[in-house]
Amino acid sequence: MLDKTYRPQEVEQRIYDAWEASGAFGADVTSNARPYCIMIPPPNVTGSLHMGHALTFTIQDILIRYHRMNGRDTLWQSGADHAGIATQMVVERQLAEQGVTRHDLGREKFVEKVWDWKAESGGTINKQLRRLGASLDWSRERFTMDDGLCEAVNKVFVDLYKQGLIYKDKRLVNWDPKLHTAISDLEVEQRESKGQMWHFRYPVEGQEGKYLVVATTRPETMLGDTAVAVHPDDERYRDLVGKKVKLPLVGRLIPIIADEYADPEKGTGAVKITPAHDFNDFEVGRRHDLKMINIFDRDAKLNENAPEAYRGMDRFEARKKIVSEMDSLGLFEKVEDNDMTLPYGDRSGVIVEPWLTDQWYVDAKTLAKPAIEAVETGKTVFVPKHWENTYFEWMRNILPWCISRQLWWGHQIPAWYGPDGAFFVDYTEDAARAAAEQHYGKSVELTRDPDVLDTWFSSQLWPFSTLGWPEQTEELKRYYPTDVLVTGFDIIFFWVARMMMAGLHFMGDVPFRTVYIHALVRDEQGQKMSKSKGNVIDPLDLIDRYGADSLRFTLAALAAQGRDIKLAESRVEGYRNFTTKLWNAARFTQMNGCKAETGFDPAACTLTVNKWIVGKVFEAAREATRAIEAYRFNEAANALYQFTWGTFCDWYLEFTKPIFDADDEAAIHETRAATAWALDQILKLLHPMMPYVTEELWAQLADSRASLLIVEPWPAFADSLLDPAAMAEMDFVVRLISDIRAVRAEMNVPPGAKVALF
RNA sequence: GGGCGCGUAGCUCAGUGGGAGAGCACCUCGUUGACAUCGAGGGGGUCGCAAGUUCAAUCCUUGCCGCGCCCACCA
Secondary structure (H helix, E strand, O other), X not given: OOOOOOOHHHHHHHHHHHHHHHOOOOOOOOOOOOEEEEEOOOOEOOOOOOHHHHHHHHHHHHHHHHHHHOOOEEEEEEEEEOOHHHHHHHHHHHHHHOOOOHHHHOHHHHHHHHHHHHHHHOOHHHHHHHHHOOOOEEEEEXXXXXXXXXXXXXXXHHHHHHOOOEEEEEEEEEEEOOOOEEEOHHHEEEEEEEEEEEEEEEEEOOOOOOEEEEEEOOHHHHHHOOEEEEOOOOHHHHHHOOOEEEOOOOOOEEEEEEOOOOOOOOOOOEEEEOOOOOHHHHHHHHHHOOOOOOOEOOOOEEOOOOOHHHOOOEHHHHHHHHHHHHHHOOOEEEEEXXXXXXXXXXXXXXXXXXXXXXXXXXXXXXXHHHHHHHHHOOOOEEEOOOHHHHHHHHHHOOOOEEOEEOOOOOOEOOEEXXXXXXXXXXXXXXXXXXXXXXXXXXXXXXXXXXXXXXXHHHHOOHHHHOOOOOOOOHHHHHHOOEEEEEEEHHHHHHHHHHHHHHHHHHHOOOOEEEEEEEOOEEOOOOOEOOOOOOOOOOHHHHHHHHOHHHHHHHHHHHOOXXXXXXXOHHHHHHHHHHHHHHHHHHHHHHHOOOOOOOOOOHHHOOOHHHHHHHHHHHHHHHHHHHHHHOOOHHHHHHHHHHHHHHHHHHHHHHHHHHHHXXXXXXXXXXXXXXXXXXXXXXXXXXXXXXHHHHHHHHHHHOOOOOOXXXXXXXXXXXXXXXXXXXXXXXXXXXXXXXXXXXXXXXXXXXXXXXXXXX
């Protein structure tokens, strides 16, 4: 006999272990079944399960379990991302506690430390994913820095280089002065900020007492000014073009140039040009062949190109000093408040600095073309569709992708430098050496480029690198392109777009047929969850208290398309009650001797009430199927919830009571079988969303039957199962009883008292 | 500046060209038998505002207001 309540804490672990041990999660590359593949968005190796993970992996697991039950050979590829910056920061922080920096250790030792850290702490999220019930193929777990994946990264880099799609360039990058690395545009976060705009007088050369007034939000960069620009049509300054101003504090003479970049409406109409420290100024500098004077070091402190008094000074201190110096020279005109957005590094939280460095770039514009076309022609479809606009918008305006990072943890760039700085990019050091020898006519000392690649450079290969590429494996042939990618909108640019580009370029086909973009999970008030706000709901805590199934079902029920999920704990509680309800319904059937009967034919039921529940099962199954196929998980969840509670428990089980209490053996027999059958269908239908409780009930309701997960097909029925006459009759009875109850309530008829209706 | 999404019951959210819904919360009644993590019943909403299309609009169109997000720019 079943216990009175379901206690998930006591069964989940055991069930998961049994599933995993059975090998049922594994893909079978030799199978004749149609494949179905989802690539897990590899969580950061530093990660631990947060609510966003819980949502995305629940959805993926629902899809995987659903298709597995439908007989597909499912591959849900597991693995983790090495997460360059994030991981390096974690390990550096640990070292800092011991008063050690990575430079004290040296590169090799440091990287060793990171691997040690990974071995010890890197598996956290995988344990947590198991608790959620995720049926990933753990046997194929990959890491973005596995040997095979490293080889793929290496090949992609060298191939693209040889195709002219990767190149080295000296230009401005977003420099993170805290982490001492370049970052890509996407890793820069624009934040609103109240700034100020200062107006300074630059004395015009040879015209005593005449000034050109420039406005700037960044006074400290004036030390690197190499021109002042005015608009060619600006009457106010026309006579000054071609003349020079004397840069205060520095003494350098810099030209006044005409360039359309200067906007007469903004500031004073005259803009100082600092080509080495501003993206727009850089372009102006290129057009006018201006000198580029770099005045910052890697910490964004003033360097030797600044006047002596400023050297070594932090950029913001320098700003104050410059303003006060200009003031005392009588060259400060005014300052006004100015709202602006400032660029912050998304990892470091400090303001990034445009800085002139040598970096490696991908020609994303070229790679984007087929990726745009693939979505335009529907080879890959976004669900919901409107995310395609976001994708197009970014892809059509894509800029070169800076892929080199000045870090130690990651894929080191396969480029080697000769003594004179000439470089050789090749698949192996030997090949590079050979190329160098040919170039120099002798063997020379080579040094490898110390930089590593942006983490996303390797994750963009995930859909095929995990399948063994560049080897032409059976897996690659079988599972690529994958069926669906499930992810949040926040990484459409970082990851989805880049997988599209890489997949099309190297595999000649899209990496996935469908991209399902789900919502963000927010707190009850709609705030983004964050540690600093203290509003984080920990999915593991919810699993502890309510069970994994309750959390999963809640997330599925709230996962409507096109809206963020505001998670209220009361919802989880409500769905926990649902699992209890289901459990007790099963207990009821057990108490009444209902057992699954082999060979039971639902179409052969004779009692109207049984025909009715068979028809209702049919309708629920049809609706759940339709909803899951359409990625409408909330509709599937609600349909099954309403059917299980509102139809099966509230009505059908009540109707069976008088049958079981009477002594019509034939009726009792049929009803027992029908009840057991209907409940079995419910367990199967709920299994993708609530795998644990359904598996436990499946095992307890009949002796020695095999795991629900392993053998049971998803319920699909012929239309003939629906008996319209029985459905109409019973629906009428249900409505009639409801009405009678309402009337009795309205008339205040005491329970048990009889009332005549006319 | 460009784009996207959202405003439905006290709260969290579904939904549809023709009856306005669910869960939670609230009120009334009910515990010997599947389930109080429950059952039966109930109160509560001019579906953001305005105009238009339509026999009919919460739903379609336009405008406005409010909220959120993304991208770009920012001397």
